[in-house]
Amino acid sequence: MGKVVLGVTVGVAVAACAVAALVVGRRVRSRKKWKRVVGVLKELEESCETTVGRLRQVVDAMAVEMHAGLASEGGSKLKMLLTFVDNLPSGSEKGIFYALDLGGTNFRVLRVELGGQRSELDPDVEQQPIPEQLMTGRSEDLFDFIASSLHRFAEKGNDSVQSSIMKELGFTFSFPVKQTSVSSGVLIKWTKAFAIKDMVGKEVAGALQQALDRKGLNMRVAVLVNDTVGTLALGHYHDADTVAAVIIGTGTNACYWERTDAIIKCQGLLTTSGGMVVNMEWGNFWSSHLPRTSYDIDLDAESPNPNDQGFEKMISGMYLGDIVRRVVLRMSEESDVFGPVSSRLYVPFALRTPAMAAMHEDDSPELTEVAKILQDVLDISDVPLKVRKLVVKICDVVTRRAARLAAAGIVGILKKIGRDGSGGITGGRSRSDIKMRRTAVAVEGSLYTQYTMFREYLHEALHEILGEDIARHVVINVTEDGSGTGAALLAASHSSSGSVDNIQLV
Numbered sequence: 256m257g258k259v260v261l262g263v264t265v266g267v268a269v270a271a272c273a274v275a276a277l278v279v280g281r282r283v284r285s286r287k288k289w290k291r292v293v294g295v296l297k298e299l300e301e302s303c304e305t306t307v308g309r310l311r312q313v314v315d316a317m318a319v320e321m322h323a324g325l326a327s328e329g330g331s332k333l334k335m336l337l338t339f340v341d342n343l344p345s346g347s348e349k350g351i352f353y354a355l356d357l358g359g360t361n362f363r364v365l366r367v368e369l370g371g372q373r374s375e376l377d378p379d380v381e382q383q384p385i386p387e388q389l390m391t392g393r394s395e396d397l398f399d400f401i402a403s404s405l406h407r408f409a410e411k412g413n414d415s416v417q418s419s420i421m422k423e424l425g426f427t428f429s430f431p432v433k434q435t436s437v438s439s440g441v442l443i444k445w446t447k448a449f450a451i452k453d454m455v456g457k458e459v460a461g462a463l464q465q466a467l468d469r470k471g472l473n474m475r476v477a478v479l480v481n482d483t484v485g486t487l488a489l490g491h492y493h494d495a496d497t498v499a500a501v502i503i504g505t506g507t508n509a510c511y512w513e514r515t516d517a518i519i520k521c522q523g524l525l526t527t528s529g530g531m532v533v534n535m536e537w538g539n540f541w542s543s544h545l546p547r548t549s550y551d552i553d554l555d556a557e558s559p560n561p562n563d564q565g566f567e568k569m570i571s572g573m574y575l576g577d578i579v580r581r582v583v584l585r586m587s588e589e590s591d592v593f594g595p596v597s598s599r600l601y602v603p604f605a606l607r608t609p610a611m612a613a614m615h616e617d618d619s620p621e622l623t624e625v626a627k628i629l630q631d632v633l634d635i636s637d638v639p640l641k642v643r644k645l646v647v648k649i650c651d652v653v654t655r656r657a658a659r660l661a662a663a664g665i666v667g668i669l670k671k672i673g674r675d676g677s678g679g680i681t682g683g684r685s686r687s688d689i690k691m692r693r694t695a696v697a698v699e700g701s702l703y704t705q706y707t708m709f710r711e712y713l714h715e716a717l718h719e720i721l722g723e724d725i726a727r728h729v730v731i732n733v734t735e736d737g738s739g740t741g742a743a744l745l746a747a748s749h750s751s752s753g754s755v756d757n758i759q760l761v
């Protein structure tokens with residue numbers, strides 16, 4: 256009997272030891288996997304590092320590239336495109352004007368009534384998503400769709416666009432265009448999710464005008480502008496100190512007011528104002544100082560436009576979610592903290608930036624929104640809280656880098672036009688004796704307007720780079736619907752009834 260008891264006891268002890276060993280073994284393994292995941296995060300943080308020193312290098316590189324892009328055609332990855340907008344709306348414009356705003360995931364139609372005397376603007380706006388097949392199909396289909404939307408919109412507002420009175424229209428087309436006048440230009444290339452092959456190299460306003468004519472609409476495309484230019488026009492309408500405009504939405508870009516004599520590649524360019532708005536196309540900016548990760552390299556290589564739009568791919572709404580997806584995929588492949596690797600993680604752009612922002616800004620104690628999005632969007636379920644926290648951290652690192660780089664871009668412009676307080680001197684930043692003029696920058700785009708963390712990081716970086724003394728002279732103004740409303744304003748100031756051609760190329 257005693258032997259039996261002893262045997263059982265020993266058996267139980269051995270089994271207990273085996274279980275304990277298994278548990279310990281599993282813990283050690285899981286700790287190792289966790290360590291690996293933390294290693295991936297650490298590596299991400301290091302390669303996304305944006306110290307003030309590094310941001311200042313980006314500022315300098317941006318200013319240098321701006322000079323190079325203005326000096327010669329093709330002199331820089333920054334195209335520094337002429338816009339032929341040599342005067343910004345004065346506020347005295349009168350009448351009813353239309354605008355079409357095409358460039359992101361949504362398309363807008365606007366109608367603005369201008370009363371002169373810098374009146375309050377209260378545009379009628381209608382927004383609709385662009386059907387995906389139209390972004391990659393035939394140009395005629397896209398422009399017919401736009402013309403039909405405009406037709407419906409105008410009829411709803413009881414404006415007969417088939418009447419004998421011609422209406423004027425501002426067309427915001429947010430892609431790189433080589434302008435030949437304020438109302439004409441050819442598409443250089445598509446960016447973001449658009450890829451209509453037959454349109455590249457074609458006249459953009461002409462294509463729209465033909466579609467309007469096909470529909471029998473009595474409308475004239477009075478101006479063809481980039482969204483940054485529309486934003487600058489509206490920004491300047493509300494605040495005369497506005498010198499630049501930045502878009503941070505699906506894509507990113509900036510434009511600013513430049514002296515014509517600084518546009519060296521276009522010698523003989525004369526405008527009565529002595530200046531012109533330059534569309535930088537900063538999405539294509541590149542510098543070795545940009546903090547680039549292996550995820551950026553892969554994203555770029557797998558994109559339809561490799562080696563293009565490098566700055567945009569680190570900053571804008573089209574890409575941020577996809578960078579996060581790539582990091583989560585790598586972690587998931589290297590450990591099982593996300594459970595078995597979800598096939599959704601292999602789908603490009605499965606995680607969109609709005610969902611990423613929602614996870615980043617989830618302030619519930621259990622991070623329930625993070626859990627929901629992981630489940631609904633990426634098919635990853637039952638992740639423990641500490642893994643959900645990890646996801647928030649990834650979003651934070653990616654967004655912080657984006658916002659800080661955008662801030663450096665803004666300071667780069669200010670430096671180029673002598674508004675960064677450095678007095679044009681690189682290095683020695685003792686600025687107490689420099690008299691700073693109030694300087695406003697108009698900003699638009701969902702990343703800036705709807706993503707609080709992004710906005711806060713951008714402001715924080717502006718202050719860090721410029722220093723408090725200078726930063727308090729720099730104002731960032733949000734211009735709601737600026738890209739469209741600004742185009743209507745420019746249509747008014749370039750209307751056939753009132754405009755004089757102020758620009759000469761001699």
Ligand code: BGC
Nearest residue numbers: 429430431446502506507508
């Ligand atoms: C385009 C720019 C545009 C920006 C913001 C970029 O992809 O190249 O022309 O201004 O997106 O919409």
